[in-house]
Amino acid sequence: MKDDIQINKYLKKAEEAFEDNKLIKSLDLYNKVYELSSGKNLDAIINLALIYDSLGKSEKAKEYYKEALSIDNYEERAYYGLATIYDEEEKYEEAIRLYNKAIYINPNYHKAYFFLANAYDVSGEKDLSIETYEKLLSLNPMDFWANLNLGCIYEEQNQNDLAYKMFSKALKIDPNNHLALFNMGVICHKFNMIKKSINFYERSIEKDKGYEYSYLNLAVIYKYKDTKKGIEILSKGINNCSEVYFLYYNRSCFYAVIDEENKACEDIIMALKLYPQFLKYVLEDEELVKVRNLNLFKEFVDKSNLGQALH
Template identity: 70%
Template sequence: MKEDVLIQKYIERAYKALEDDKLVKALDLFSRANELSNEEDVDIIIEIALIYDSLGKSETAKEYYNKALRIDENEERAYYGLAVIYDEDELYDEAIRLYKKAIYISPNYHKAYFFLANVYDICGEEELAIITYEKLLSLNPMDFWANTNVGSIYEALGKNDLAYKRFSKALEIKPNNYLALFNMGVIAFKFNMINKAIGFYNRSIKMNPIYAYSYLNLAVIYKYKDTEKGIEVLTKGIENCEEVHFLYYNRSCFYTLIGENHKACNDLIEALNIYPDFLKYILEDEELEEITNMNCFKEFVENEINDK
């Protein structure tokens, strides 16, 4: 009986340490509780595994997850924990097997569905990813990231009505989230609702001024109908975002349209200073042919080659 009381005290202190983000202290306390319980308490063992994983000691975490499974072969948390480790190590086949095992044991395991869907998406299995996300959403329709992620897959596949449905739901869940606003801008533009798209992108920028893609997509709307406005948007993005090569590249294209070739050349050079591997893409862009034939650009490229 005394040992049971002491175990409980160690566990309570360990959870308090976790709340205070003192992982090593929590690990020590859970380990003491584990010893007193003869290493037979699955809950304690799972907590130890989680802490080791958080500390970057994934091999030790695996050992503890497997200890939990030797005690209870139907411990879904252990399968999920192992799946996460294999997922992070990009061993996706094993991660998929383990996520599915966790779901088989616990059919309402939300996190397992979410990360299984994500692995399918990474592996190019879009339809399986959609099925898995939609299953998760049937269990929890208010999952912001599931709505967002599956909406992005639908949008990439050109299933714009379904993307709109999921992006709208995500925005309903988090009305001021910059990514939800950005995604609604994307889909509104696809539906030719230009003013709505502009509104969504502007709101996205207000919510997160350092998300470069909002500036890019907003500027593209103005590219041909109000090029100088587009340049203004890209300039604002360059001022607010930290060295984003594609903003300089796109502003170069905009400057080219209004005959500001020297400014265009300077922006291309800046883009390459940030991301040298962008050169091949730039040289293949017919829109920039006049700029890449300028002496200032050729001299920069030659100097870069000679330096290497």
């Protein structure tokens, strides 16, 4: 009885420490529960696994999840926890098996459905991913990310009406999410609703100035009808984003369109410095023929270790 009172006291303190992100303190308290319960308290075991996983000690976490399952073979949290680790390790087949185990035990396990759908998606099982997202949305229609991710799969498959429907739902749930706005820009462009597409991309940039693809897609709309405006947009992206190598590459192509080869060459050199793998595309890009013939470009390639790629 005394031990039970002490266990509950430690459990409460451990949970509070975990919520405050004091992981080491929480770990110590759960270990005390583990000792007092002679390794039989499932909440302590599951949370020890969770903390070790959070600390990057996935093998230790696996041991605790498996220990939980040796006590209770129907412990859905352990199957889910193990699945997330294998998912992170890109061992999708095992992750999928374990997510399904968790769902078999608890058919309303929202998080398991979500990550199962994602595991199916990244492993190329698109139909199963769609089916799983749809099941999740039947349980929780207001799941923002499920709506958005399902829309992305439909868009990949050119099921554009369905994609539009899902992105619209996502925006009703969160009207200010930059990814939902971006994806709506993509689908509106596919439907040739150019003004709407521009509006969505602009709103996406307004909500997150660091998302480089919004600048790229918006600029591409202006590439041939107002190239200088497109260059302005790409320049803003270069100033605001961290991953900008492909923005330099695209701005180079825009400069080439208006015959500003020297500026185009400067941007291509910057793009290649940041991402040398672009060279194969530069060598094949018809818009960059004049740029490739500039001495500045040839000298850069010869002086860098990229020179061999030309021969």
